Amino acid sequence: MHGVLTIAATEIRIGLRNRWIILSSLILLAFALILVLLGSAPGGEVKTDAVTVVVASLSTLSVYLVPLIALLLAFDAIAGEIDRGTLQLVLASPVSRGAVLVGKFLGHVTVLGIAVSFGYGIAGLVAFFATGGGDLSALVGVGRLIVTSIILGATFIAIGYIASASVRQTGTAAALAIAIWLFAVVLYDLALLGGLLASQDGVFARDIFPWLLVLNPADAFRLYNMSAIDAAAVGSNLGGGAGAALPLSGLATMLSPIAWAILALGLSTLILKRIRP
Amino acid sequence: MSEIVKARNVSMKFKAVDALTDVSLDVAPGEQVALLGHNGAGKTTLFRILLGFIRPTAGSISIAGFTPGSDGARRIVSYLPEQVAFPKMLTGREVVRFYARLKGAPLDDVQAVLAKVDLVDAADRRVETYSKGMRQRLGLAQALVGRPALLLLDEPTSGLDPLSRQHFYELIAEVARQGGAVLLSSHGLSELEAKTDRVAILRKGQLVADAPLSDLQREANLPIRIRVRAASSEIDSVHAEMGGARINGASVELFCELGDKMRILSRISGLGAKVEDVDVSPPTLDQIYRHFSKVGDDETPRGML
Ligand SMILES: Nc1ncnc2c1ncn2[C@@H]1O[C@H](COP(=O)(O)OP(=O)(O)OP(=O)(O)O)[C@@H](O)[C@H]1O
Numbered sequence: 368m369h370g371v372l373t374i375a376a377t378e379i380r381i382g383l384r385n386r387w388i389i390l391s392s393l394i395l396l397a398f399a400l401i402l403v404l405l406g407s408a409p410g411g412e413v414k415t416d417a418v419t420v421v422v423a424s425l426s427t428l429s430v431y432l433v434p435l436i437a438l439l440l441a442f443d444a445i446a447g448e449i450d451r452g453t454l455q456l457v458l459a460s461p462v463s464r465g466a467v468l469v470g471k472f473l474g475h476v477t478v479l480g481i482a483v484s485f486g487y488g489i490a491g492l493v494a495f496f497a498t499g500g501g502d503l504s505a506l507v508g509v510g511r512l513i514v515t516s517i518i519l520g521a522t523f524i525a526i527g528y529i530a531s532a533s534v535r536q537t538g539t540a541a542a543l544a545i546a547i548w549l550f551a552v553v554l555y556d557l558a559l560l561g562g563l564l565a566s567q568d569g570v571f572a573r574d575i576f577p578w579l580l581v582l583n584p585a586d587a588f589r590l591y592n593m594s595a596i597d598a599a600a601v602g603s604n605l606g607g608g609a610g611a612a613l614p615l616s617g618l619a620t621m622l623s624p625i626a627w628a629i630l631a632l633g634l635s636t637l638i639l640k641r642i643r644p
Numbered sequence: 645m646s647e648i649v650k651a652r653n654v655s656m657k658f659k660a661v662d663a664l665t666d667v668s669l670d671v672a673p674g675e676q677v678a679l680l681g682h683n684g685a686g687k688t689t690l691f692r693i694l695l696g697f698i699r700p701t702a703g704s705i706s707i708a709g710f711t712p713g714s715d716g717a718r719r720i721v722s723y724l725p726e727q728v729a730f731p732k733m734l735t736g737r738e739v740v741r742f743y744a745r746l747k748g749a750p751l752d753d754v755q756a757v758l759a760k761v762d763l764v765d766a767a768d769r770r771v772e773t774y775s776k777g778m779r780q781r782l783g784l785a786q787a788l789v790g791r792p793a794l795l796l797l798d799e800p801t802s803g804l805d806p807l808s809r810q811h812f813y814e815l816i817a818e819v820a821r822q823g824g825a826v827l828l829s830s831h832g833l834s835e836l837e838a839k840t841d842r843v844a845i846l847r848k849g850q851l852v853a854d855a856p857l858s859d860l861q862r863e864a865n866l867p868i869r870i871r872v873r874a875a876s877s878e879i880d881s882v883h884a885e886m887g888g889a890r891i892n893g894a895s896v897e898l899f900c901e902l903g904d905k906m907r908i909l910s911r912i913s914g915l916g917a918k919v920e921d922v923d924v925s926p927p928t929l930d931q932i933y934r935h936f937s938k939v940g941d942d943e944t945p946r947g948m949l
């Protein structure tokens with residue numbers, strides 16, 4: 368336990384020192400503020416709560432940005448330490464390999480959590496006050512977005528560890544991380560759309576598509592946030608149409624990223640145990 | 645005496661490479677052993693086996709009775725790898741404190757080891773500002789923290805200037821005095837400055853020597869070199885009298901066994917005023933090392949192939 372906390376604290380310290388936290392907070396904040404500006408422009412149609420609109424667009428933004436930040440944070444975790452020779456020192460110490468990984472995970476999730484909380488928190492408050500206050504429950508939506516974004520980030524941090532532990536070079540791990548991102552948040556959805564268009568009989572759309580959608584942690588994250596803010600009012604996207612047929616609904620949708628996180632952590636621990644530094 | 649490292653007939657094969665062949669080595673508490681060998685001789689491989697990172701293909705090893713890499717073994721072993729780059733953003737003190745915590749060492753130790761390696765003044769500066777020697781000393785501080793019963797140091801003196809190197813051997817001697825065992829690797833005997841109790845020499849994965857330095861000196865039985873300098877008018881007659889080889893036009897060089905030394909010297913003094921100076925040099929540590937590791941014998945340097 369001692370080792371876990373020590374490793375976590377050091378990761379957080381490094382995250383602060385190398386400006387990782389600041390930089391990713393600013394990136395998230397910048398994108399979020401752009402969305403706030405766009406969202407608060409007079410729309411003309413029935414006015415939904417402005418903060419809710421912003422939360423809706425932010426959750427779409429999260430699907431792309433949060434996994435990217437998480438993977439960038441994670442790809443170096445093991446391959447980089449092998450490169451620098453510090454993994455040998457850590458593994459020579461009495462700390463177990465599982466504890467090493469859990470410590471890093473806690474540290475990295477905290478780093479990401481700080482960045483997401485700052486970026487989205489500030490953007491949420493700006494949107495709230497720019498629209499002259501209003502319904503406080505809209506801020507709950509911001510909180511929900513922050514918490515679920517951190518869970519989504521944790522999932523991709525754990526997935527990033529698999530990439531980092533499977534290869535010996537940091538460069539290869541980085542390439543692998545980008546490939547994972549591209550697949551999970553871009554190509555996967557495109558493939559699903561293609562499947563929807565191609566299947567004439569509707570079997571795919573009815574029996575397979577909803578499962579595949581929930582299976583992807585990023586899509587599950589989007590589904591949950593959209594359903595939580597009553598997607599219909601905001602204008603829906605991919606997930607909206609399939610709404611009723613989904614195998615998981617409401618909060619249960621978030622089981623997908625959580626299950627992936629646990630699976631990925633277990634798998635990367637197994638790989639780390641086999642590494643011969 | 646109960647050995648802390650007990651390696652018996654250890655072999656390590658990497659696919660086509662025999663990195664270690666039938667190596668047996670003991671290290672006792674309070675003992676300092678130097679592991680010497682050329683590049684690729686198998687030094688780092690032996691360390692990795694002792695740490696439990698890799699399992700030998702044959703033979704057995706125990707670390708104070710524990711299997712290498714087991715919890716019990718990791719609790720008493722400290723390691724300094726050949727190459728290590730600590731996080732640049734952390735300060736020296738933070739780095740040492742990190743490893744102290746991982747080892748469960750008291751945090752008072754941190755300041756003590758920083759003082760030992762002479763890094764107190766730089767302790768609160770970031771590692772990125774450290775010189776190469778300072779980084780090497782930081783690595784050593786990390787290894788010393790927590791009073792390990794066994795210190796494994798892979799080329800600890802590379803990058804150290806002669807003064808720091810001497811200081812390093814003093815530190816190691818202190819560890820040994822307090823009962824710690826030290827196994828360190830190095831490329832040559834001269835780097836050791838005759839500081840360790842025992843010298844083990846690896847040659848292409850085989851242990852070709854394992855004895856105190858004085859024993860190795862005796863066993864190698866290398867000739868002593870004697871140089872006689874004479875006035876240029878007399879050099880020919882000195883050469884005729886003593887034999888040997890002419891060098892620089894004004895000197896004659898002779899080699900003799902230890903037992904012959906006094907006889908030759910008295911013959912030289914018999915030459916009287918013809919001789920201007922005599923220089924006697926025993927075999928250097930490097931020559932002894934080369935005798936055992938056989939450079940230029942069957943291990944021709946690559947450039948000459
Ligand atoms: N993982 C590996 N796979 C294949 N061969 C290896 C591996 N590790 C080491 N070797 C080989 O084993 C031999 C011994 O290597 P080792 O690193 O132990 O040498 P060394 O004595 O530490 O050399 P140096 O002084 O250069 O550090 C070398 O021929 C090396 O190529």
Ligand SMILES: [Mg+2]
Binds near residue numbers: 687688689726798
């Ligand atoms: Mg080596």
